[in-house]
Structure formats: structure tokens, C-alpha cells
Amino acid sequence: MKKIFSIVLLLCLVKSAFAQQKFYQIGDYPLENGQVLKDCKIGYRTFGKLNGDKSNAVLVPTWFTGTSQQKSFVANPSDIADSTKYFVIVVDALGNGVSSSPSNSISQKDKLFPTISIRDMVNTEYKLVKESLKINHLYAVTGISMGGMQSFQWMVSYPDFVDKIVPIIGSPKQSSYDKLYWNLQLNIIERGQYANETMKTVYALHQLNLWTPSFREENTQSDDYANYIKKIEEDALKLNPYDWAIQLKAMINHDIFQGKKPEEIATKVKAKVMIVVATQDHMVNPQAAIRFGKLLKAPIVELTGNCGHMATSCEGDKMRAHIKGFLD
The missing domain is CATH 3.40.50.1820 (Alpha/Beta hydrolase fold, catalytic domain)
Incomplete structure (x- = not known):
């Protein structure tokens, strides 16, 4: 059985x-x-x-x-x-x-x-x-x-x-903190004129807030930072800045x-x-x-x-x- x-x-x-x-x-x-x-x-x-x-x-x-x-x-x-x-x-x-x-x-x-x-x-x-x-x-x-x-x-x-x-x-x-964070991502995309390269910065910022500082400290050694950021930037280039931005705007205005x-x-x-x-x-x-x-x-x-x-x-x-x- x-x-x-x-x-x-x-x-x-x-x-x-x-x-x-x-x-x-x-x-x-x-x-x-x-x-x-x-x-x-x-x-x-x-x-x-x-x-x-x-x-x-x-x-x-x-x-x-x-x-x-x-x-x-x-x-x-x-x-x-x-x-x-x-x-x-x-x-x-x-x-x-x-x-x-x-x-x-x-x-x-x-x-x-x-x-x-x-x-x-x-x-x-x-x-x-x-x-x-x-x-x-x-x-x-x-x-x-x-x-x-x-x-x-x-x-x-x-x-x-x-x-x-x-x-x-x-x-x-959204709280004022949420709006500050989401608008920062949106501003980077818009000021970078939606270039794919801007997603490297945006996605790194996204990963920064996805976890807590203590979690990152425990799980990523400082000596391994180069490999860590390389992987983030490689993944970022697979993202579409226009799709990312349109959902950001939806969340920013959510109420x-x-x-x-x-x-x-x-x-x-x-x-x-x-x-x-x-x-x-x-x-x-x-x-x-x-x-x-x-x-x-x-x-x-x-x-x-x-x-x-x-x-x-x-x-x-x-x-x-x-x-x-x-x-x-």
C-alpha cells in the first residue's frame, strides 16, 4: 500500500x-x-x-x-x-x-x-x-x-x-519604505533608458533586500563575493526591463x-x-x-x-x- x-x-x-x-x-x-x-x-x-x-x-x-x-x-x-x-x-x-x-x-x-x-x-x-x-x-x-x-x-x-x-x-x-525601495529600482531602469545593462544594478539591489543582512553574512563568504555578484549579473541579463518596470509601477501604486x-x-x-x-x-x-x-x-x-x-x-x-x- x-x-x-x-x-x-x-x-x-x-x-x-x-x-x-x-x-x-x-x-x-x-x-x-x-x-x-x-x-x-x-x-x-x-x-x-x-x-x-x-x-x-x-x-x-x-x-x-x-x-x-x-x-x-x-x-x-x-x-x-x-x-x-x-x-x-x-x-x-x-x-x-x-x-x-x-x-x-x-x-x-x-x-x-x-x-x-x-x-x-x-x-x-x-x-x-x-x-x-x-x-x-x-x-x-x-x-x-x-x-x-x-x-x-x-x-x-x-x-x-x-x-x-x-x-x-x-x-x-505600500509603506513609505516600500515606495522608496521600489521607486529606486524604477528610477534606475528609467534613467538608464531601459537598457538591459541597468538590470545588473536593479537585480543586485533586489537581491540585497530579498534576504536579511545576517542571512547573507552567514551564507556568502566575503571571499566568495566575486562569484556571488557574477551569478547575479548573469541572471539579471535574462530579465526584461520593461516587464520589470510595469509590475513595479503596479506595486508602487497599490492601495x-x-x-x-x-x-x-x-x-x-x-x-x-x-x-x-x-x-x-x-x-x-x-x-x-x-x-x-x-x-x-x-x-x-x-x-x-x-x-x-x-x-x-x-x-x-x-x-x-x-x-x-x-x-x-
Whole structure:
């Protein structure tokens, strides 16, 4: 029996790794700022089976510059959105290079691509679920980092559409520290006129805040710095500065409150919420998420190690145990 279970588990993992990339062609899409995103398409992958009453659908939006292929692991039986229980929809957020993005647009390429928002990402995800997949209600939404920001936005954009929401190391609104950090990256790209070489500096800065100083000190010897920075710069040249910048702008302007008091917005949230934060996060400040979580009287899971924004990897077992318990 144990051998059979192991084989079934292996087959599930293999299926997750090779799920087909799919697209929903929305067409010309009006953005919230009044601009039009031409020939809008949304990429996604699905895992598991939708049950008879369509009540087991879980939406997982991607992190900053991440893709549904990279995020497919969440559907593994051992992970938070177990595809043996749920119908998992991992969706490529606008601007990630798979869904409509500056790098793949035909008529709005590179600088011609319109400015998008986190709300635009969520609105197109809603259209995918409602219009293409014909699902009228989601059991859960959960995402990491920018996926966590989208999860917060789902709470207020479609409060009656989701039962449970778990933002992971995301924020309902950027702090002044977050804006300083994200704008610094954006300024480097813009002042460098979107040259690929600028991504060497941007990506090094990104890596600087992805982890904590103590983690880097423990894991990278000073004598090995030359090899460390060489690898960062090699990886940076694989990144598209236009895609990077368009998602940066979306995060910089992210704010679910829109001038209203958090207390007022909290009363509009109908989903059951669990919030995961990393207390030593240098990438997305956790305080706004903690404050809003307290207003919602939501359970707050704190990842306290020195991995910073990457705490979801270093403390994955702790995080998964809490989330799986909440969802189940």
C-alpha cells in the first residue's frame, strides 16, 4: 500500500510540473486609469478536478515577475493548494511576460504598454474565472508577495466571490519604505533608458533586500563575493526591463484603501482571512498587513527567521501547516 501511495504521489508531482500553459483571450480591455490594453490575454495553468458544484476552486496569482510555471508547486499534494482536494488555478499576473506584457505585446510593445495596477490584475483574473472557466465562486485565493497584494485586493474588489483568502508576505498598501525601495529600482531602469545593462544594478539591489543582512553574512563568504555578484549579473541579463518596470509601477501604486479609512474597508471584507507575514522582511514591510489583520480579527502567522522576504522557503513547513489547516 505504501508503494502504491508513493507512485500516486509521484504521478501527481509529475502532472503538476508539466501542466499545460493556457490562455484566455479577453480582447481590448479598459484599464482603471482609462487606458486600453489591446488584445489582452491572461495565462494560467490548472491542476486537479473541479467538483460537481464547483465549490473547490482555489486561485493562486503569481508573485512579482513570477510565472504560473514557477508557481505550479503550490498544487502539489504536500503544498498549500493540494490538487487532490482542490481545483487549482495558477494565473499569470499582467506584465509577467506570459500574460499581456510590454515584452510580448504586438501593438503596445515596450514603452507603448499602458500602466497597469494590482486592481487591473485582479479584474482580469476575475474575468478568467467567471467568463472563461465558468466558475461563479472561489473557495480560496492565496498568493505570495505581489500575489499577496493581489489577494488583499480580492478582499475588497470581489468581497462576495471568495470564501477564504490568505495573503502571504503581501501588503494592503505600500509603506513609505516600500515606495522608496521600489521607486529606486524604477528610477534606475528609467534613467538608464531601459537598457538591459541597468538590470545588473536593479537585480543586485533586489537581491540585497530579498534576504536579511545576517542571512547573507552567514551564507556568502566575503571571499566568495566575486562569484556571488557574477551569478547575479548573469541572471539579471535574462530579465526584461520593461516587464520589470510595469509590475513595479503596479506595486508602487497599490492601495486597497483608496483614501478611505482602514476601519471602513475592513467592514466590507466578507471572506475568512488568514495573513502570513515575515517579521524581518526587507522587501515588503509587514506592518500594514499586521494592522489590517488585527482590524479583521484574522489569525496572523508570523515567520520570524532571518530569511527575510524568503521566509516562505526557510519556514515553509510552518507556513504550510497553518495554511492547510485554515483551508481544510
